Amino acid sequence: MNKKGTMDSVSRSAKEEMFRQRARVIWLFGISAAGKSTLATGLEARLHAQGFATRLLDGDNLRAGLNRGLGYSDADRSENLRRVSEVARLFVDAGIVTICSFITPLRAQRAMAREIIGAADLLLFQVVASYAECARRDPKGLYARAAAGELSQFTGRDSSFEEPLPGDGVVRIQTEGVAPEASLEELHGHVLPYVRAERAETGGLRPES
Amino acid sequence: MNKKGTMDSVSRSAKEEMFRQRARVIWLFGISAAGKSTLATGLEARLHAQGFATRLLDGDNLRAGLNRGLGYSDADRSENLRRVSEVARLFVDAGIVTICSFITPLRAQRAMAREIIGAADLLLFQVVASYAECARRDPKGLYARAAAGELSQFTGRDSSFEEPLPGDGVVRIQTEGVAPEASLEELHGHVLPYVRAERAETGGLRPES
Numbered sequence: 347m348n349k350k351g352t353m354d355s356v357s358r359s360a361k362e363e364m365f366r367q368r369a370r371v372i373w374l375f376g377i378s379a380a381g382k383s384t385l386a387t388g389l390e391a392r393l394h395a396q397g398f399a400t401r402l403l404d405g406d407n408l409r410a411g412l413n414r415g416l417g418y419s420d421a422d423r424s425e426n427l428r429r430v431s432e433v434a435r436l437f438v439d440a441g442i443v444t445i446c447s448f449i450t451p452l453r454a455q456r457a458m459a460r461e462i463i464g465a466a467d468l469l470l471f472q473v474v475a476s477y478a479e480c481a482r483r484d485p486k487g488l489y490a491r492a493a494a495g496e497l498s499q500f501t502g503r504d505s506s507f508e509e510p511l512p513g514d515g516v517v518r519i520q521t522e523g524v525a526p527e528a529s530l531e532e533l534h535g536h537v538l539p540y541v542r543a544e545r546a547e548t549g550g551l552r553p554e555s
Numbered sequence: 556m557n558k559k560g561t562m563d564s565v566s567r568s569a570k571e572e573m574f575r576q577r578a579r580v581i582w583l584f585g586i587s588a589a590g591k592s593t594l595a596t597g598l599e600a601r602l603h604a605q606g607f608a609t610r611l612l613d614g615d616n617l618r619a620g621l622n623r624g625l626g627y628s629d630a631d632r633s634e635n636l637r638r639v640s641e642v643a644r645l646f647v648d649a650g651i652v653t654i655c656s657f658i659t660p661l662r663a664q665r666a667m668a669r670e671i672i673g674a675a676d677l678l679l680f681q682v683v684a685s686y687a688e689c690a691r692r693d694p695k696g697l698y699a700r701a702a703a704g705e706l707s708q709f710t711g712r713d714s715s716f717e718e719p720l721p722g723d724g725v726v727r728i729q730t731e732g733v734a735p736e737a738s739l740e741e742l743h744g745h746v747l748p749y750v751r752a753e754r755a756e757t758g759g760l761r762p763e764s
Contacts, residue, residue, distance in 0.1 A: 355595075355599045355611060361609075388564075390564045400570075407645065407648075
C-alpha cells in the first residue's frame with residue numbers, strides 16, 4: 347500500500363484547468379455594515395454566472411458550525427480567523443475561487459491570513475464606510491445596541507479596528523456615497539484578471555492605487 | 556444594504572448543476588494501514604478523470620493546518636472529526652464531491668459526522684483488513700512502534716476501534732486478499748450512482764449487503 351502522494355493524487359493545477367480558472371482567496375474586511383456581505387454575495391453571484399467555481403465563507407456559515415463556541419475576544423477572533431484561513435487554503439487547493447467576508451479588525455489577523463493562504467493566492471480588499479455611515483445603515487441593529495451599552499467588544503467602539511498600512515497591499519472599495527452596483531463593479535474589475543485562466547496574473551495583488 | 560441571503564447567493568443546486576454532478580461526502584474509515592489513503596487517492600484520481608469536481612480531506616492535510624494542536628486522545632480525535640465534518644459540509648454545500656479518509660474509530664464519531672453532514676449526503680465505507688495484515692503491511696512503521704511500546708493510544712491496540720453495527724448503513728470494502736485495483740473498482744462502483752447527475756439517488760446510502 348502506497349502512503350505517499352495523498353495530496354498530489356489530483357493537483358490543484360489539474361483542478362484549475364478543469365474549471366478553466368485560477369483559484370484565489372478574495373478576502374473582504376471592514377467594520378460591521380460597511381457592505382462586506384452585500385459585496386461578497388454579489389461577487390459570488392456574478393462570478394458563478396460567468397462560470398467560475400466559487401465558495402463563500404462568512405461568519406454566518408462558519409460561526410454556526412466549525413467555529414461554534416468561539417466568542418469575540420481578540421484571542422477567539424484570531425482563532426476564528428486562523429480556522430477560516432486554513433479552510434480557505436483547502437478550497438483554493440481544490441481550485442475554487444474562495445470569497446471570505448469577515449471584519450478581520452487587526453493587522454496581525456490579516457498578516458496571519460496571508461501567512462496561511464500565501465501572499466500569491468490572497469487578494470485583500472477593505473470595504474470602506476465611516477463609522478457614522480455604518481451606524482446610520484445598521485441593518486442588524488448592532489450600532490444601536492452598542493450605543494446603548496448592550497454590546498461589549500464592538501469593533502470601532504470598544505474593540506479596535508486597525509486601518510491597513512500602505513505596504514499591506516490592500517485595495518480599498520468605497521461603499522459610502524457610491525451606489526452598491528458601482529462598488530461591486532469595481533471589486534469585480536479588480537478580481538477578474540486574477541481568476542481568469544486566459545490572463546491571470548501570477549503573483550500577489552495589485553498595489554493600492 | 557441587504558444582510559439576508561448570504562448563504563443563498565448561489566445555491567448548492569446551482570453549483571451542482573454547473574458541475575453536472577451531485578455532491579456527496581464519501582467517508583472512508585478503518586484502522587491504520589487498512590488501505591484508506593490508497594483508496595481515497597485512487598477514487599479521487601478516477602473521479603477527477605471522469606470530470607467530477609472533488610476534494611480529498613485526510614489527516615495529512617488537516618492535522619498540519621486546521622487541526623494543528625489536537626492530539627490523539629478520544630476528546631481530541633472527536634474535535635478533529637467534528638471539524639473535518641464541518642469542513643466537509645462546507646465543500647458539499649459548494650457542490651463538491653468530498654472524500655474523507657480518517658480512522659474514525661468510534662461509532663459516536665461516525666454518528667457525529669452523519670449528524671453534521673446529514674445522512675442523505677454521507678456515504679460511509681469501512682476499509683477492512685485484519686490487525687495482523689495491517690501490522691504486516693505497516694507502511695509507516697506504526698505497528699512496529701506500537702509493539703515496541705513507543706506509541707500510546709494506538710487504534711486496535713491501546714485505543715478501541717468499534718466495528719459498525721448492521722443498522723449503521725456502512726458498506727465494507729475488503730482490502731485483504733484482494734488486489735488494490737479490485738477494491739477501488741468496488742468502491743467506485745458504489746459511489747458513482749450517488750454522484751452522477753443523470754441517475755443520482757436521492758437519499759442516504761445503500762444498506763450493508
